[in-house]
Amino acid sequence: MKYLTEYRDAALTRSVLEEIARTVRRPWVIMEICGGQTHAIVRHGLDQLLPGEIELVHGPGCPVCVTPLELIDKALAIASQPDVIFTSFGDMLRVPGSGQDLFHIRAAGGDVRVVYSPLDAVRLAQENPDKQIVFFAIGFETTAPANAMAALQARSLGLHNFSLLVSQVRVPPAIRAILSSPGNRVQGFLAAGHVSAVMGYWEYPPLARQFDVPIVVTGFEPLDLAQGILRTVQLLEAGDPRVENAYSRAVTEAGNRPAQAVIQQVFEECDRAWRGIGTIPMSGWRLRAEYSDLDAEHRFDVGGIQPQESPECIAGMVLQGRKKPSDCPAFGGKCTPEHPLGATMVSSEGACAAYFRYGRFAESAA
Amino acid sequence: MQGPVCPIPLRHDEQVVLGHGSGGSMTHNLVRNLFYAAFDNGPLLAGDDSAMLDWPEDGRLAVTTDSHIVSPLFFPGGDIGRLAVCGTVNDLAMVGAKPLGLTAGFILEEGLPIVTLQAVIESMRLAATEAGIRIVAGDTKVVERGKGDGVFINTSGIGWVPFGREISGRNAQAGDVVLLTGPIGDHGIAVLVARGGLALESDVLSDVAPLNLLVESLLSTVPDVHVLRDPTRGGVATALNEIARQSSVAIQLDEAAIPVNPSVESACELLGLDPLYVANEGKALIVLPQAQVEAALNLLRSQRYAEGSVQIGTVRAAPAGRVLMRTAIGGTRVVDTLAGEMLPRIC
Numbered sequence: 001m002k003y004l005t006e007y008r009d010a011a012l013t014r015s016v017l018e019e020i021a022r023t024v025r026r027p028w029v030i031m032e033i034c035g036g037q038t039h040a041i042v043r044h045g046l047d048q049l050l051p052g053e054i055e056l057v058h059g060p061g062c063p064v065c066v067t068p069l070e071l072i073d074k075a076l077a078i079a080s081q082p083d084v085i086f087t088s089f090g091d092m093l094r095v096p097g098s099g100q101d102l103f104h105i106r107a108a109g110g111d112v113r114v115v116y117s118p119l120d121a122v123r124l125a126q127e128n129p130d131k132q133i134v135f136f137a138i139g140f141e142t143t144a145p146a147n148a149m150a151a152l153q154a155r156s157l158g159l160h161n162f163s164l165l166v167s168q169v170r171v172p173p174a175i176r177a178i179l180s181s182p183g184n185r186v187q188g189f190l191a192a193g194h195v196s197a198v199m200g201y202w203e204y205p206p207l208a209r210q211f212d213v214p215i216v217v218t219g220f221e222p223l224d225l226a227q228g229i230l231r232t233v234q235l236l237e238a239g240d241p242r243v244e245n246a247y248s249r250a251v252t253e254a255g256n257r258p259a260q261a262v263i264q265q266v267f268e269e270c271d272r273a274w275r276g277i278g279t280i281p282m283s284g285w286r287l288r289a290e291y292s293d294l295d296a297e298h299r300f301d302v303g304g305i306q307p308q309e310s311p312e313c314i315a316g317m318v319l320q321g322r323k324k325p326s327d328c329p330a331f332g333g334k335c336t337p338e339h340p341l342g343a344t345m346v347s348s349e350g351a352c353a354a355y356f357r358y359g360r361f362a363e364s365a366a
Numbered sequence: 367m368q369g370p371v372c373p374i375p376l377r378h379d380e381q382v383v384l385g386h387g388s389g390g391s392m393t394h395n396l397v398r399n400l401f402y403a404a405f406d407n408g409p410l411l412a413g414d415d416s417a418m419l420d421w422p423e424d425g426r427l428a429v430t431t432d433s434h435i436v437s438p439l440f441f442p443g444g445d446i447g448r449l450a451v452c453g454t455v456n457d458l459a460m461v462g463a464k465p466l467g468l469t470a471g472f473i474l475e476e477g478l479p480i481v482t483l484q485a486v487i488e489s490m491r492l493a494a495t496e497a498g499i500r501i502v503a504g505d506t507k508v509v510e511r512g513k514g515d516g517v518f519i520n521t522s523g524i525g526w527v528p529f530g531r532e533i534s535g536r537n538a539q540a541g542d543v544v545l546l547t548g549p550i551g552d553h554g555i556a557v558l559v560a561r562g563g564l565a566l567e568s569d570v571l572s573d574v575a576p577l578n579l580l581v582e583s584l585l586s587t588v589p590d591v592h593v594l595r596d597p598t599r600g601g602v603a604t605a606l607n608e609i610a611r612q613s614s615v616a617i618q619l620d621e622a623a624i625p626v627n628p629s630v631e632s633a634c635e636l637l638g639l640d641p642l643y644v645a646n647e648g649k650a651l652i653v654l655p656q657a658q659v660e661a662a663l664n665l666l667r668s669q670r671y672a673e674g675s676v677q678i679g680t681v682r683a684a685p686a687g688r689v690l691m692r693t694a695i696g697g698t699r700v701v702d703t704l705a706g707e708m709l710p711r712i713c
């Protein structure tokens with residue numbers, strides 16, 4: 001497949017890995033922000049091929065994982081209502097709320113549907129005028145443009161039966177929160193390529209300067225990841241906390257301006273609670289007042305929810321890169337994809353799911 | 367002889383109605399006109415409550431059953447009828463059985479156009495003819511509109527395994543080699559795309575095919591085959607995990623050796639799916655001793671449905687019950703079974 005096979009080239013990747021080994025002199029802790037990168041690293045076994053000095057820790061860039069429990073419980077409550085078609089990205093269906101997940105709601109008769117795009121949910125609203133269509137608008141900067149576009153379309157079509165349950169989050173405030181936390185170990189970041197394709201990387205230089213960390217925009221294939229790591233190590237060894245772009249085939253500094261404009265038109269910045277981490281100031285987006293009639297939290301009475309997180313789940317520590325999934329006593333025992341205690345075990349971008357799926361608890365046996 | 371004729375004749379021959387499942391003359395006519403006509407063979411046409419089959423001497427009986435529900439009923443490369451025949455024929459073939467006969471149980475939804483049913487039956491007839499197997503018994507029930515999805519088909523198969531053939535998921539041994547008869551994921555992606563709603567177009571055809579003749583050719587040339595398995599639902603990853611557990615061995619795969627058609631690879635990349643877990647309906651995994659590999663590959667590559675046969679891995683003693691994969695860039699990972707259905711990712 002064009003633009004894919006080239007970046008999975010084993011020989012090229014190995015030569016970059018050798019360059020990393022030649023470059024590194026001291027131990028470094030590098031965080032890949034995006035859960036998609038975590039999965040790619042573990043799936044290809046890239047971390048096993050890095051020199052021992054480099055420790056990769058996994059970041060909070062898993063939209064499903066950081067969606068607050070309270071909002072998932074609200075989603076379950078809305079999806080259970082008659083005359084509601086609750087639409088969501090597939091990844092969200094298995095995420096445990098306080099008691100159930102969306103699969104349980106569907107089995108109990110709720111109309112829960114997987115869509116690939118929020119615009120499909122808008123179409124459902126047109127086709128089902130006697131139903132309320134709710135789209136679970138979660139995600140980072142990658143999903144925000146399409147979610148904003150759905151709001152604009154619903155508005156221009158005059159749909160009164162469409163609403164969004166919003167939990168949009170942003171990467172730069174999360175990086176700031178990680179770097180500001182007392183126990184932080186992260187010395188360099190691989191910034192998420194997809195997020196940067198939308199937002200560019202003009203937001204990062206102040207962070208890099210303030211916290212003295214290099215930030216390298218990085219893609220998702222083995223060669224992309226190896227190059228991002230190499231550039232980060234070179235900057236760390238040189239003591240040069242710069243922002244660089246190692247994913248220039250998809251990312252520019254300015255990013256996708258029309259997409260940013262659509263986001264700004266529909267959303268405004270707000271404080272957001274991150275599941276397992278807590279509230280991060282100005283770390284999310286919510287619908288602007290002009291679009292508040294599209295807010296499912298206003299349209300449906302789902303107040304009074306008391307979320308209950310599993311006391312055993314250490315997903316918050318995992319999402320901040322302070323623990324590895326395999327450090328968790330429940331990992332692979334009490335907590336599995338079939339019976340997850342936290343969202344990191346079920347999402348296709350969750351670090352625990354990556355470790356479980358690719359067998360990182362069985363290394364000693366292998 | 368013509369009885370009184372209704373001035374506005376009620377047409378029951380254009381779509382399935384509840385009466386077609388009543389057991390009365392409508393059922394009888396449906397069975398005679400569609401099923402008997404298509405599946406025409408002695409044991410079926412005898413019309414008794416059970417079909418009688420001659421039993422070859424010196425062998426064991428293989429029995430299998432499979433229910434087929436697929437939406438849409440027709441998809442690029444196949445349809446529910448071909449699937450229903452091939453699925454069961456292949457289950458027989460995977461234990462080295464020569465198929466003796468199939469049964470077919472139909473659950474039809476009220477309102478199903480008769481031409482649709484006819485097309486499904488014709489497809490079953492063609493698949494059965496290709497596989498050289500007779501559909502010797504059947505049943506038809508009709509459910510109210512909304513309580514089915516057009517057609518559900520259950521097929522059961524019985525087959526004869528000659529004495530001396532010992533093919534089982536329990537027989538993989540350390541030192542064996544794993545072969546695969548062609549590129550993976552075609553069926554699952556063809557059906558997914560045909561289902562619509564993805565705003566995705568593709569030229570992928572389902573690989574649904576009967577593998578019994580292929581297996582017979584293989585076993586006549588290379589009798590020392592330890593395991594055969596068709597990687598259907600759950601894909602190659604799931605099938606190999608079953609074998610690793612049944613045989614208490616480890617299977618080591620070579621990622622770079624596993625063939626995937628470019629269109630399937632593209633669709634999987636876009637949808638966030640892993641082709642290792644996508645269904646196949648016309649592929650076989652073959653585990654056999656290293657010494658047989660060359661003969662087996664030469665034979666397979668000369669056969670229809672196995673032209674793309676390759677070696678994809680080896681069997682090791684430990685860690686027992688696990689499937690490992692050497693990644694293209696040289697790392698190692700475990701290939702596990704999935705908890706449930708594969709869900710598309712968010713971004």
